[in-house]
Amino acid sequence: MRIDLPSNNYADVTLYDNKKRDLLLICPGGGYEFTSWREAKPVAECFGSDGYHTAVYYYRENKLIHPAIISEAETLLYKLKEIPNVKRIITIGFSAGGHLAAHMLVSFPSLVKGSILAYPVITSNIRFRHAGSFLNLLGSDLSKDRVEEVSLERHIPKNCGPVFIFHTVDDTAVPMENSMLFLASLRMKRIPVEAHFFPMGRHGISIATKDVPFEDMTPDDFVGKYGHLHEWVDLAKAWLKRI
Numbered sequence: 001m002r003i004d005l006p007s008n009n010y011a012d013v014t015l016y017d018n019k020k021r022d023l024l025l026i027c028p029g030g031g032y033e034f035t036s037w038r039e040a041k042p043v044a045e046c047f048g049s050d051g052y053h054t055a056v057y058y059y060r061e062n063k064l065i066h067p068a069i070i071s072e073a074e075t076l077l078y079k080l081k082e083i084p085n086v087k088r089i090i091t092i093g094f095s096a097g098g099h100l101a102a103h104m105l106v107s108f109p110s111l112v113k114g115s116i117l118a119y120p121v122i123t124s125n126i127r128f129r130h131a132g133s134f135l136n137l138l139g140s141d142l143s144k145d146r147v148e149e150v151s152l153e154r155h156i157p158k159n160c161g162p163v164f165i166f167h168t169v170d171d172t173a174v175p176m177e178n179s180m181l182f183l184a185s186l187r188m189k190r191i192p193v194e195a196h197f198f199p200m201g202r203h204g205i206s207i208a209t210k211d212v213p214f215e216d217m218t219p220d221d222f223v224g225k226y227g228h229l230h231e232w233v234d235l236a237k238a239w240l241k242r243i
Helices: 041-048 068-081 096-107 131-138 144-149 177-188 219-242
Strands: 002-004 010-014 021-027 053-058 086-094 114-118 163-168 193-198
Touching (some): 002 068, 010 068, 021 041, 021 096, 041 053, 041 086, 053 068, 068 086, 068 096, 086 096, 096 114, 096 131, 114 219, 163 177, 163 219, 177 193
Parallel strands (some): 021 086, 086 114
Antiparallel strands (some): 002 010
16 A cells, blocks of 8 residues: 655555554655665564554655655654554654654654654754754754754653664764663653663664665675674564553
């Protein structure tokens, strides 16, 4: 099933069966420039096999800027809610897709039950922000007030859903402080959060299986070096069963 949006962005929906189940809305990374295939269908298949409906949100076919992008995301959430088989919606986001997934969580707590965030872009703090993501999200207007609108650790509501976070300490693309700042803000609001920080791992490892190797690595070499990080997927699946 495909949900087409007016902008030409769309979501590919896969229903596990005809039962009413939770749906995982997956936002691939790509610096708000594109949506990475490595964090799209392979993620849907990995989590969907555990009995979830899934939807992959291709949100950069038309590169909407803020706030149009979050308005479109709200429209998609309502369309997903209209599907009779959908029970709750949990967002899963990677890198810049993690920003979008978290933005939906904090903006629409009545529609999003919780979020799984893998090495997410979160903060506009100049020391830690991923400059390219914010440029692609905001366009040419990078005024202080506008940038702070999308610094998500500043905008967590009291009724925010629970969060699962995964990051590597030596991530050189999106510093782990993005996750740490979000974690600290969630704790201040007493929002349930589970966080896992692994000491080493290149940015963008996705689910760390042979299905998603980096372009400069063979599948075997990729798994040999990063396969142990697949543990985050098992931890996230266990977390999903508890929320």
